[in-house]
Amino acid sequence: MKRILACILIALMAFAVSACSQEDNKVNSSKVENETPKTESATNSNDKATEYPLVVKDATGTELTFEKAPERIVSTSPSETEILFALGLGDKIYGVSDFDNYPEEALSKPKVGGVTKPNEEAIIAANPDLVVGGISMKEDIAEKFRSLDFKLYKTEPKKVDDILNNIIQLGIITDTQKKAEELVAQLKEDIRVVTEAAATIKEEDKKTVYIEFSPGWTVGKGEFMDELITMAGGINIASDTEGWNAINEEKVIQDNPDVILYTADLVDDKTGKPLEELITSRNGWEKITAIKEGHVTPIIGDLINRPGPRITDGLKQIAEAIYPELYKK
Structure with missing residues (x-):
């Protein structure tokens, strides 16, 4: 567990990256269906095939040329592994990180080390023609x-x-563009359902939210976890900060959130307490509305920590935790 928690923290803190380099690779989600660079239609207009040689830039601005669709892929990041499997590329994946656990097929793939510093010997042995690196590298x-x-x-x-852009770009690189566009369309539909429900909430009725994704850590604006709370119609009490932050216990008491969200099944290394117990037992926190009224809800960590194809599952969990009355069956 300690190793997993360390990985989560390293992964999340690594989100603080160069905005300008990200712009080189960015595709606005409102346009993803129409923006398909370096592609041409196949015989069936609905089946899009990538035109090779293909020249792309990654998030760092590095230019790569592919003469053909990759046949041997190594992923060093759980999020990107999930994307590749969702694109139907499981038979072309020859290595994954030590922390890849979804889908189940990923468990049987050869391991290539950690997400921040993969094992180069293991990757060399896999002989890949594409290596995908995630936010933690x-x-x-x-x-x-x-x-x-x-x-x-x-x-x-x-x-x-x-996240949506990464799915589209990996689909283009691997000649699975049609599947990528279908996946993005479904994710956008999930977002539409949640945001339309959130739009029915009056401003004065919006709930304030505190999220603790790892013991002692929360998130401010500029990160997708904060964006998920906003999409769901909540008001993140840490939105006056940026990025990933160590919590200020007194400030949380002062902000008095209506809802507290936390990562399920985490145990604090220092105290040995489950995260929920750690949160509810802090001095003075018994006065917080969310704790007094029992609105302290676990969220599956992999759904909100991993910027991959299950991100809207995380969005739906957050939305249902904040406004359960909007999602009664």
Whole structure:
């Protein structure tokens, strides 16, 4: 558990990346159905085939050229592994990170080490023609792998639009564009359902929300976890901060959130307490409305921590936790 928590924290803190480089790779979600660079229609207009050679830029601005669709892929990030499997590329995945656990097929794939510093020998042994690096991979590590002549495509999503864009771009690179567009369309439909429900909430009735994704850590504006709360119609009490922040216990009491969300099944390494117990037992927190009224709800961590194809499942869990009355069956 300690190892997993450390990975989550490293992954989340690594979101603070260069905004300008992200812009090179960004596709606005409102346009993803129409923006399909370097592609041409196949015989069936609904079946889009990638035109090779293909030149793309990743989130760091690094240019890559693909002469054909990759046949041997290594993913060093759980989020990107989930995207690749969702695109039907399971038989082309020859390595995943030590932390990849979804879908179930990922468990049987060869492991290539951690998300921040993968095992280069394991990746060399996999002989990939595409290596996908996630948000946790440091730039110096990425450069090292590029120096070994790996085609490394690195992602750095900070917004939901970035997540949708990554799906589209990986679909283009791997010649699974049609599946990528179908997946993005479904995710956008999930977002539409939630945001339309949120639009029915009067401003004065919106609930304030505190989220603790790891013991002692919350999130402010500029990150997709904060964006999920906003999409759901909640008001993140940490939105006056930016990025990932160590919590101020007194400020949380002062802000007095209506709802507290936390990552399910986490145990604090220092105290040995489950995260929920840690939250509810803090001095003075018994006065917080969310705790007094029993609005302290666990959220599956992988759904909100991983910028992948299950991100809208996380959005729906957040929305139902904040406004259960809007989602009664």
